[in-house]
Amino acid sequence: MLNSFRQHIQKYQKISDEQFEAILSYFEVHSLKKKEMIQEAGQTQLYNYFVIDGCLRMYTLHEKGQEITTDFALESWWLCDQKAYLGKIETDCYIQAVENSRILRISRDKEQLLIKEQPFMQIYFLQIYQKAFAAAQFRNKLFKLYSKEEIFIQFNNNFPDFVQRVPQYLIASYLGLTPEYLSEIRKKIFS
């Protein structure tokens, strides 16, 4: 089960059996049931989550109480409220399992220790963060350039499996659409 984590790291950085064992000692493994919460708004002791299998989502509450999904994470993706995680400040984000999931988690202190004590992991994390920043910057651009309808169509073209897999009301909450309106768009596309 943890082999997928090793394969993922090895895409960026070759590691030996001993090095992989050493890395694992900084993490905790957790199994989550569908809809289980692993982070609540108001927490200050935060973790960075790596999805072994399953799917997580992060959301925050609009002042009117509505859930706004800000991020999803599938297999081999990382997820955290990065600003609160780095600054060790209170988060306003919730993290929930969308499906039964297995995850690894690491605290900010442990991550810093890992990078210091196992410096070969610097190159891994550097590349992960470069890609995460590229994806977030690209997403910002998409949301500025296109309407929510156009973004859903692109999303559906680029990640058809994801759109099939995740409940539609969560995709609607990610795009800022009502579930009813998203359902209309889907009917148009798939008819």
Add this chain to the structure above:
Amino acid sequence: MLNSFRQHIQKYQKISDEQFEAILSYFEVHSLKKKEMIQEAGQTQLYNYFVIDGCLRMYTLHEKGQEITTDFALESWWLCDQKAYLGKIETDCYIQAVENSRILRISRDKEQLLIKEQPFMQIYFLQIYQKAFAAAQFRNKLFKLYSKEEIFIQFNNNFPDFVQRVPQYLIASYLGLTPEYLSEIRKKIFS
């Protein structure tokens, strides 16, 4: 003039005189006139830009030809179209000097060489990218949670100097508002 770059690096990573000289050899220094272009859509040979003084903005064109400003960079900020820069693919973004500016630029190949040959820079770049990702993720959340008017008010409260400094039509193009509408909001706030 390059001392500000050194001070900036030293916030993250102590370096000696020799190390700083070595780092500089990977960069080129450029002076830019206000409105000068340093990147055009269609380019594939891209650079990451560090602002010594002045201000840059990145924008892309909407299919209707309208300029959409996606990012600004002030002193001690980095700027590039990260997805195209990492993948060495064609960019759809333009980068322009908003004011007379002095900048350092580094190509992706040189950046990779710098990290390999001067490994003490790994920790610097790791922290820069962690912060860049945190800022981009936070911005995504803001644009999902708040109206463009509310974002301008927050922007104005958090970065009053920036709002005074940058031409209003560029702030409007960043927020996706018409300059006329932004002017109305400003009148309301400042009256």
